[in-house]
Amino acid sequence: MPLRCCSVSGIVVCLLLLSGCQWDTSPEVQPPPVVEVPPHFPPLPVPPENPLTPDRVELGRRLFYDPQALSPTGTHACASCHRQERAFSDVLMLSTGIHGRKHWRSTLSLANAAYAPVLLWDGAIGSLEEDVLLTLSSPGALGWSDTAAFAQHLRHIPSYRAASLRVFGAEPSAALAAKAIAAFVRTLLSGNAPYDRFVQGDRTALSSQQQRGMALFFRLGCAECHRPPLFTDYDFHCTGLVAHYWEEGRASVTGDPTDVARFRTPSLRNVALTAPYLHDGSVGSLREVLRRYNSGGYPVPTKDGRIRPLGLSEQELEDLEAFLHSLTDSSLVRNPRYSRPE
Ligand code: HEC
Numbered sequence: 001m002p003l004r005c006c007s008v009s010g011i012v013v014c015l016l017l018l019s020g021c022q023w024d025t026s027p028e029v030q031p032p033p034v035v036e037v038p039p040h041f042p043p044l045p046v047p048p049e050n051p052l053t054p055d056r057v058e059l060g061r062r063l064f065y066d067p068q069a070l071s072p073t074g075t076h077a078c079a080s081c082h083r084q085e086r087a088f089s090d091v092l093m094l095s096t097g098i099h100g101r102k103h104w105r106s107t108l109s110l111a112n113a114a115y116a117p118v119l120l121w122d123g124a125i126g127s128l129e130e131d132v133l134l135t136l137s138s139p140g141a142l143g144w145s146d147t148a149a150f151a152q153h154l155r156h157i158p159s160y161r162a163a164s165l166r167v168f169g170a171e172p173s174a175a176l177a178a179k180a181i182a183a184f185v186r187t188l189l190s191g192n193a194p195y196d197r198f199v200q201g202d203r204t205a206l207s208s209q210q211q212r213g214m215a216l217f218f219r220l221g222c223a224e225c226h227r228p229p230l231f232t233d234y235d236f237h238c239t240g241l242v243a244h245y246w247e248e249g250r251a252s253v254t255g256d257p258t259d260v261a262r263f264r265t266p267s268l269r270n271v272a273l274t275a276p277y278l279h280d281g282s283v284g285s286l287r288e289v290l291r292r293y294n295s296g297g298y299p300v301p302t303k304d305g306r307i308r309p310l311g312l313s314e315q316e317l318e319d320l321e322a323f324l325h326s327l328t329d330s331s332l333v334r335n336p337r338y339s340r341p342e
């Protein structure tokens with residue numbers, strides 16, 4: 001508990017505060033916050049069992065970028081598929097894990113993943129910690145035979161052993177590494193795009209074309225599913241944007257036939273950086289996604305009734321695309337706190 005003292009007409013008044021015991025005589029030096037939540041975002045959900053402390057986040061960042069630590073082959077880390085310059089998604093149609101195995105779905109951006117009540121395209125996973133544990137032992141990603149083999153490996157790297165003892169007071173384990181990596185991922189927030197500056201009152205932040213596109217976006221009902229400020233409702237819908245659904249989507253989790261071909265609405269933040277698109281990465285450009293919306297999508301039995309032909313002109317498609325570009329947050333892709341550590 002620090003003792004904050006001040007002198008009032010010669011009498012020293014001390015206040016007992018909540019975090020450690022020290023005589024505080026120097027001017028207040030606040031440590032920089034671990035994460036700055038954009039002012040128009042909801043409060044950041046942080047599980048009480050994994051508080052966002054600076055040392056957890058820093059350890060998580062080192063692991064996120066370290067292929068020697070994270071894969072048995074020394075070739076793959078989280079950053080192999082979640083690349084900062086692509087808003088922490090991937091350029092490939094389907095990401096490639098160790099041994100060149102293809103993951104069967106397109107990589108999701110990690111920006112604002114902290115807010116997702118359930119993760120992955122089908123919502124199969126409930127927390128970032130759980131996601132990391134599964135990724136470690138998934139043959140399509142990092143490829144450990146089991147989490148014990150990973151923990152054993154990490155214990156033999158002296159710097160991680162020391163870091164785990166310092167940060168958690170315990171030997172490295174998969175669960176503790178998952179906590180640290182999840183803490184780092186939770187700090188990857190993106191809410192400083194031209195769109196954000198516009199809604200915060202800077203009327204010059206969007207071009208007139210982007211403003212026309214924004215009006216269309218709301219008028220056409222895109223925002224019903226891609227709801228600001230996160231540009232997703234975290235719900236599951238079938239859009240009929242692809243002709244063939246090779247997998248069941250949400251139904252693989254719920255077993256409900258009405259959930260077939262429904263996928264979690266992806267956030268549109270930074271969407272200009274996250275090509276290719278859709279759950280299977282089958283569409284290469286934003287313009288092509290918009291054309292498919294314009295045509296009303298393919299006739300798929302579970303398609304959402306709101307996806308219908310829109311009758312937009314080429315000019316309107318261009319405006320809409322220009323608006324989507326205004327959701328690109330250059331502070332996310334350049335933030336040194338999110339980058340590979342030195
Ligand atoms: C081989 C490529 C690959 C590697 C390596 C990889 N990921 Fe992923 N990641 C993906 C793909 C593909 C998805 C989407 C999978 C799905 O929905 O089924 C994904 C999804 C996620 C999600 C869910 C995001 C959301 O909004 O639902 C999180 C979180 C995540 N990854 C974190 C990580 C972390 C942390 C690591 C390192 C421990 C990692 N990933 C390693 C390819 C990869």
Ligand code: HEC
Pocket residue numbers: 217220221222223224225226236237238239241263264265266267268271274276277278279280286289290293304306307320
């Ligand atoms: C009924 C809910 C719903 C509506 C309405 C909707 N979307 Fe979507 N959107 C989704 C879902 C779900 C996906 C993912 C579909 C998939 O991968 O199969 C998606 C995908 C996208 C993507 C690709 C993003 C990526 O990362 O792959 C873009 C771009 C997009 N939508 C833009 C729009 C625009 C523009 C509108 C309005 C014309 C719109 N959406 C209306 C639910 C919706």
